[in-house]
Amino acid sequence: MIAAGTMTTLVAWRFLAVRAPGTLVALTVAGASGVALMSATNFLLHSDFRWLLLAPALL
Numbered sequence: 509m510i511a512a513g514t515m516t517t518l519v520a521w522r523f524l525a526v527r528a529p530g531t532l533v534a535l536t537v538a539g540a541s542g543v544a545l546m547s548a549t550n551f552l553l554h555s556d557f558r559w560l561l562l563a564p565a566l567l
Contacts, residue, residue, distance in 0.1 A: 512542065 516538055523531040547565040550558040 512538075 515522050516535060519531065520535055524535075541567050547558070547561050555561070
């Protein structure tokens with residue numbers, strides 16, 4: 509998680525500043541897939557927080 513967050517921060521910092529095409533799409537896909545996988549994993553594990561973690565995925 510730290511590695512993914514660090515890479516996302518670097519991409520946002522470097523490429524959004526110069527308005528590189530496709531940067532916003534790449535960040536959106538990375539964020540959405542991370543939230544979706546986290547929510548799906550919690551449902552597979554029958555976590556107590558699975559319904560709470562579904563809220564960000566639905567937003």
